Amino acid sequence: MTLSKKQLNFFDTFGYLLVRQLFSSKEIEKIIEGFEWSIQNYAGGKNHDGTSRTMFLCPIEHTPEMCAILDHPSILGLIGGILGEDFNYCTGDGNYYSGNTGWHPDGNWGQLFAAKTAFYLDPLTRNTGAVRLIPGSHRPDHFVRQKQIDVNNSLELFGVPPTEFPGSIAVETNPGDIVIFNHDLYHASFGGGTRRRMFTMNCTRRAKTPEDLELAHRYLSSHSAGGYKLKTGAGIFYPTMIDTADEDRMEHLRQPMEIHDQIFPDLARSTVS
Numbered sequence: 001m002t003l004s005k006k007q008l009n010f011f012d013t014f015g016y017l018l019v020r021q022l023f024s025s026k027e028i029e030k031i032i033e034g035f036e037w038s039i040q041n042y043a044g045g046k047n048h049d050g051t052s053r054t055m056f057l058c059p060i061e062h063t064p065e066m067c068a069i070l071d072h073p074s075i076l077g078l079i080g081g082i083l084g085e086d087f088n089y090c091t092g093d094g095n096y097y098s099g100n101t102g103w104h105p106d107g108n109w110g111q112l113f114a115a116k117t118a119f120y121l122d123p124l125t126r127n128t129g130a131v132r133l134i135p136g137s138h139r140p141d142h143f144v145r146q147k148q149i150d151v152n153n154s155l156e157l158f159g160v161p162p163t164e165f166p167g168s169i170a171v172e173t174n175p176g177d178i179v180i181f182n183h184d185l186y187h188a189s190f191g192g193g194t195r196r197r198m199f200t201m202n203c204t205r206r207a208k209t210p211e212d213l214e215l216a217h218r219y220l221s222s223h224s225a226g227g228y229k230l231k232t233g234a235g236i237f238y239p240t241m242i243d244t245a246d247e248d249r250m251e252h253l254r255q256p257m258e259i260h261d262q263i264f265p266d267l268a269r270s271t272v273s
């Protein structure tokens with residue numbers, strides 16, 4: 001898959017892109033199976049009772065089939081088109097969400113540094129938890145950022161509930177559809193059930209300058225296994241991700257592995273028994 005000029009322009013301007021049926025129904029069925037196996041066996045999925053969110057890190061790193069999402073030509077075309085073909089894969093999170101998330105960006109980088117690729121595993125509409133976005137809010141000159149508006153407080157500020165925040169949209173999806181958005185984009189979900197299944201792949205640009213490297217260190221200090229004090233046994237990634245990687249996949253793993261080992265030497269593979 002190669003993103004068109006219009007798609008790139010859309011992402012640049014609005015901060016997100018929706019690609020319908022990036023995965024076929026057969027492919028997404030397998031992915032849902034892999035997600036369920038992972039959350040049941042590596043997170044508290046078995047104990048999820050809907051009273052709160054069940055979240056686990058590195059959702060695609062527990063089985064060879066899930067790891068191979070990172071080799072899928074359409075995923076490489078999508079993320080590579082946005083962040084550059086040599087993008088860094090920096091893990092992600094898997095969830096049974098319960099209830100609303102509230103509005104938030106995931107970062108405040110002031111530039112396109114990181115993007116979230118989101119997999120929604122159930123059909124979602126505006127009123128059942130579809131992701132809401134404020135297009136353009138990734139830009140430092142957007143009014144929400146310029147005026148430091150607390151979007152979640154919009155009822156008190158403007159008499160408009162956060163669900164109706166002017167300029168926001170709901171991106172309704174079916175399994176197989178993929179949404180990718182700039183980490184700086186304000187997003188939320190409202191009205192979902194108590195077991196809304198979604199997982200993410202977080203990726204960044206490859207760091208090539210001292211400024212980029214500083215950003216990458218900052219990013220990986222918090223958005224990583226080490227940042228969450230998680231012992232994977234192999235540094236930033238679970239071993240399966242590395243052990244099943246060919247050279248093409250390693251291109252997306254190597255720099256985050258090296259930087260993570262520098263920041264969290266105690267978690268590096270050779271030092272963990």
Ligand SMILES: O=C(O)CCC(=O)C(=O)O
Nearest residue numbers: 101106130131188189198
């Ligand atoms: O569920 C959603 O669509 C939003 C997820 C979210 O808030 C996040 O990944 O930071």
